[in-house]
Amino acid sequence: xxxxxxxxxxxxxxxxxxxxxxxxxxxxxxxxxxxxxxxxxxxxxxxxxxxxxxxxxxxxxxxxxxxxxxxxxxxxxxxxxxxxxxxxxxxxxxxxxxxxxxxxxxxxxxxxxxxxxxxxxxxxxxxxxxxxxxxxxxxxxxxxxxxxxxxxxxxxxx
Amino acid sequence: xxxxxxxxxxxxxxxxxxxxxxxxxxxxxxxxxxxxxxxxxxxxxxxxxxxxxxxxxxxxxxxxxxxxxxxxxxxxxxxxxxxxxxxxxxxxxxxxxxxxxxxxxxxxxxxxxxxxxxxxxxx
Numbered sequence: 001x002x003x004x005x006x007x008x009x010x011x012x013x014x015x016x017x018x019x020x021x022x023x024x025x026x027x028x029x030x031x032x033x034x035x036x037x038x039x040x041x042x043x044x045x046x047x048x049x050x051x052x053x054x055x056x057x058x059x060x061x062x063x064x065x066x067x068x069x070x071x072x073x074x075x076x077x078x079x080x081x082x083x084x085x086x087x088x089x090x091x092x093x094x095x096x097x098x099x100x101x102x103x104x105x106x107x108x109x110x111x112x113x114x115x116x117x118x119x120x121x122x123x124x125x126x127x128x129x130x131x132x133x134x135x136x137x138x139x140x141x142x143x144x145x146x147x148x149x150x151x152x153x154x155x156x157x158x
Numbered sequence: 159x160x161x162x163x164x165x166x167x168x169x170x171x172x173x174x175x176x177x178x179x180x181x182x183x184x185x186x187x188x189x190x191x192x193x194x195x196x197x198x199x200x201x202x203x204x205x206x207x208x209x210x211x212x213x214x215x216x217x218x219x220x221x222x223x224x225x226x227x228x229x230x231x232x233x234x235x236x237x238x239x240x241x242x243x244x245x246x247x248x249x250x251x252x253x254x255x256x257x258x259x260x261x262x263x264x265x266x267x268x269x270x271x272x273x274x275x276x277x278x279x280x281x
Contacts, residue, residue, distance in 0.1 A: 056203060057202075059202050062233050062234045067202055112197065112201070116199050116242055117240055
C-alpha cells in the first residue's frame with residue numbers, strides 16, 4: 001500500500017494551529033470533512049471515537065510520530081491525512097517525546113487488513129531518518145504532498 | 159587433574175573444576191515461535207502493549223519474520239512487520255532475563271492482546 005492509496009492530499013495540514021491533543025485531532029478530522037473525504041455530520045462522532053481509542057493507549061509510535069485512528073461505519077474505504085505541528089503535541093507517547101508528525105486514519109470496520117497495511121507503509125517509510133526529518137521540516141502542504149509522492153516512488157526506502 | 163591448567167589459558171594457581179567451559183554462563187539467548195491469533199493482527203495497540211512489556215526486561219528483544227529482524231522494543235519497528243492474523247513470528251531475546259521475557263511476550267501474543275472476545279471493539 002502507498003500513501004496515495006489512503007492519504008487525502010487536499011486535507012493535509014502543514015501547521016496545526018493548536019497544541020492540545022483533542023483539538024489537534026479535531027482539526028484534522030474537520031479538514032478531512034471539508035475536503036469531502038468524511039461526511040460533515042460525522043465529525044463529532046469520529047473525533048469522539050478517535051479520542052476513545054487514545055484512552056486505550058497512546059497511538060504515539062516514537063520518533064515524534066503519532067497515528068490517531070478509528071474504525072467508523074460512515075467510510076467505505078480507508079481515508080487518512082497528515083498534520084505537522086511545529087511546536088509539538090503532548091501525546092503521552094511511550095518514549096515521552098512530543099509529537100510533530102500525525103497520520104490520522106479512519107477505516108471501515110470490516111477492513112482490518114487495509115488498516116494494518118497503512119500502518120506498515122507509514123512505519124516503513126518513517127524508519128528512514130531522512131524522510132522523517134524532511135517531513136517534520138516541511139512547511140507547506142505542497143512540500144508534504146511532494147515528499148509522500150517521493151516516498152511512494154521508493155526514493156527513501158531503506 | 160582438577161588443578162591442571164587448561165590449554166591456551168594462563169597458568170593459574172587455583173583449581174579449575176573439570177567441565178568448567180561447559181557450565182560457563184555465556185550470553186543467554188532464548189527464542190520461541192508464536193502465531194498472531196487476534197483477528198486484527200499486530201496493529202498499533204498490540205505494538206504498544208508489546209513494547210511496554212518488553213521494556214520491563216533488561217534483555218534485548220528481537221522479532222524475526224521471514225528474513226526480517228526488528229527491534230522488539232520499538233513500536234515503529236513492530237508496525238513495519240504488518241503482521242496480520244495467522245502470521246508466524248519468532249521472538250528472540252538475549253540477556254540475563256531473556257527466558258522470562260520470551261515467556262511473557264509469547265503469552266501476550268498467544269492470548270491475543272486481550273482482543274479475542276471483542277468483535278465490535280474500537281481498535
